[in-house]
Amino acid sequence: MGRSPTPPLRLPPSISSWCLRFLLLTAVTAADAQAPLFPPLGDQSNFPSSSSLAPSPVVMQIVIQTRHHHYHKELVIAVVLASAAVLAIILSSVCACIFWRRSRRYNARDPESSDVGGGLPFELILSKLNNTKTTTSKKGLLPSVDYPSLELATNKFSESNILGEGGFSHVYKAWFHGEATAAVKKFDGGRSDCNKEFENEIDLLGRIRHPNIVSLLGYCVHGETRLLIFELMQNGSLEAQLHGPSHGSALTWHIRMKIALDIARGLEYLHEHCNPPIIHRDIKSSNILLDSDFNAKIADFGLAVVDRNLSKGHIELSGTLGYVAPEYLLDGILTEKSDVYAFGVVLLELLMGRKPVEKTAPPQCQSIVTWAMPQLTDRSKLPNIVDPVIQNTMDLKHLYQVAAVAVLCVQQEPSYRPLITDxxxxxxxxVPVELGGSLRAAEPMRPSDH
Structure with a gap:
């Protein structure tokens, strides 16, 4: 393709007229300098007659000097005007550049530098989340919620709105204009552990979306206080359903199998589809949340570890008693199989309705794994240790199959445990098809590498 011709340079009319007059002046001056005032004496043919003689040389010199002075003044004015125009253009460009850079710096500033009034109302966050198909790992691009809105929505973080609590946090139910609801996780104090878990959850949950992983909607930084805003799970945690006042009465056999399937799908996404893989490190019934249809979602990624960071060391022993894999507890070895072990403990809870660790005789405690293992492999005893709520409500073949999976997941040797995909x-x-028992689940959004 040929190169398009360069458009001619156009000057403003005022500058053009001054330049034209300057060129004419130069031409006249050059002509006057080259043509002699009088022709050579030897050539008398063109000598003018006395009747047509021009003014005297003195008069001509005065006229020429006056004309030169007039043109010189106009040239100086033209140069001054042109210089002023160029200077004005340069100053305008510099001012525009400064304004653009200041605007960019204001829009991209670190959200932690903002405080009250620096976030967005929750309604805007919900609309932004619904219109966004992908998220990023940087909290600078994750919606920031203003603190007064959260304080108002939780009735100043009233105890009556507490949904649950962890080691370093409390979770509150939040009401926004009586319509939109959410769960607000408020970290206690400004301890380094709190800040680390806060940053970890933002980094991981801010970049992944999956039907079986709780959705992070936004965050808030208010002085020393750190808050995260999640989707509200109406049926609370699996722990509350199993070990709370209802004692699992709302959880039928098929719903329990659906919950186990949902947890497995969430873990498979973390282990097999995230790059690099993510080890949750704190799978337990209190971190499995249930929505209004008892769809299960994995929550609380404060202790989660990215697989590639394991080789760097500095991974402190963390977890919950009863769910921690023996190789991690004794030798500090952490792999995806550690999550599989914890999943096996949750599966035993679903089968038997028992807590992971129960007191048999003070101060002795017995884990569900130690208590159940001798009976899980005995088909004659197995039906008798099943949660009374679901006894005799399932096909025995299915019960034996689930028990076999649980036994494999809680093996002492990690290599004997199955992959979560299996x-x-x-x-x-x-699981019935209407409850999600099919090979295809809702398509998850792929995480960005980090």
Whole structure:
């Protein structure tokens, strides 16, 4: 393709006229300098007659000097005007550049530098989340909620609105104009552990979306206070359903199998589809949340570890008693199989309705794994240790199959435990299609590498 011709340079009319007059002046001056005032004496043919003689040389010199002075003055004025125009253009460009850079710096400033009034109302966050198909790992691009809105929505973080509590945080139910609801996780104090978990959850949950992982909607930084805003899960935690006042009465056999399938799907996404893989490190019934249809979602990524960071060391022993894999507890070895062990403990809770650790005789405690293992492999005893709420409500073949999966997941040796993908496929036939028992689940959004 040929190069398009360069458009001619156009000057303003005032500058153009001055330049034209300057060129004419130069031409006249050059002509006057080259043509002699009088022709050579030897050539008399063109000598003018006395009747047509021009003014005297003195008079001509005065006229020429006056004309030169007049043109010189106009040239100086033209140069001054042109210089002023160029200077004005330069100053305008500099001012525009400064204004653009200041605007960019204001829009991209660190959200932690903002305080009250620096965030967005929750309604705008919900609309922004609904219109966004992907998220990023940087909290600078994750919606920031203003603190007064959260304080108002939780009735100043009233105890009556507490949904649950963890080691360093409390979770409150939040009401926004009586319509939109959310769960607000408020970290206690400004301890380094709180800040680390806060940053970890933002980094991981801010970049992934999956039907079986709780959605992070926004965050807030208010002085020393750190808050996270999640989607509200109407049926609370699996722990509250199993071990709370209802004692699992709302959880039928098929719903329990659906919950186990949902947890397996969430873990498979973290282990197999995230790059690099993510180890949750704190799978337990209190971190499994249930929505209004008892769809299960994995929550609380404060202790989660990215697989590639394991080789860097500095991974402190963390977890919850009863769910921690023995190799991690004794030797500090952490792998995806550690999550599989914790999943096996949750599966035992679903089967038997017992807590992971129970007191048998003070101060002795017995884990559910130690208590159940001798009976899980005995088909004659197995039906008797099932949660009374679901006893005799399932096909015994399915019960034996689930028990076999649980036994494999809680093996002492990590290499004997199955991959979470294998666990997932073993549960699919046990769940009715209308409850999600199919090979295809809702398509998750792929995380960005970090």
């Amino acid at each position: 666990v997932l496929h073993s549960f699919i036939p046990l």
